[in-house]
Amino acid sequence: MSGPARRSQQERAATTRARILEAAFSCLVDSGYGATTVGAVQERAGVARGTLLHHFPTRSALMAGVVEDVVERRLVVLTAAPTSGAPSDGWDAVVDLVWRELRGPAYAAALELWIAARTDDDLRRALVPLQERLFASVHGRITALVGADHPRAPLLVQFTIDLLTGSHLAGILQPRAGTDVVVDAWKAALRVLAAAQEPLT
Template sequence: MTGRVAAMPTARRPQQRRSVATRERLLEAAYESLLEGGYGAATVGDVQQRAGVARGTLLHHFPTRDLLMAGVVEDVVERRLKLSAAADDASAPAGWNDVVDLVWTELRSPAFAVLLELWVAARTDDDLRESLVPMQERIYDTVHRSVIRLVGPSHPRAPILVQFTINLLTGAHLAGILRSRSGTSSVVEAWKHALRELAAPPRRS
């Protein structure tokens, strides 16, 4: 009896590995579908076909489309956001200019394009919004803490300056998402200059 019980975890491992691999394949397929065709094209059927699995297999891992989309967001947070990795890297940039460059690069990445598809769709989809709200808070928290770690938490104005940076650069990016706008790079450079002034210690009179 003891021998059979001890052998069960070993017997399950290959099946568990297959289950994890299938889930990852489904998330990758959903991500690619969102990136290539947008939210409207990222149907359960399209994801199923891209992943090469049976419909029942997909529904076993993600019973609803909303849960599948929420899984994509979680996957983006875990694997695709570079800010978090940079903050944990001992050789990561540590100046305000580097932070601006890092956030600006992230906003123009495929991962942000996928998140944007889902955020816009969730505005008018109550079920999707309910699934995404916890992930949204996690993203904001991850990005905020990661950037603050880059510049140092001891700076008295670090939290608000980080928020200013994220908000301003997000707006600059969205303003040119349909058509590139001239002068955007100048805005980014101007913000670097303004940020250095804002982050500087108060001048003694």
């Protein structure tokens, strides 16, 4: 009887790369961008330094890989079907979708990268095109929820993202009382704004 099939070198390399990216993601979430060094990621991943440098020769290369990984993680949430018990369509589902993603670990990691990218040209170059892909996917997902022909959809989507992002950021250092009330109030306001069919100008 033959034993288990041996993994190819390509499969082993892909597994190692994923392990390194998982370690880098965890470092970002737990300790922040400044502490996500090559050494810290190497230790958390449990790989030799030479192995890590084979996949990511510099910290910039590692961070570029993490940017792509974080965007993929956010897309998993933002393009997922509504969870059991959640509204399956409409503007309430839009708010729930954005709010759920903002409170997840992938957004926490993305926030660390955004702040660092303000003064890191290499990181910004890696982040911008992937961020555009993220925005396009979000708008596509929301269009599926509210209808492609809604004349106010683009602006109301932007309102929703900006308002909920601000509410979330305001409570990062210390949870704020009343945030859930703000989210529910925006749902009510959004239904009113969306009911009118003419574009907002």
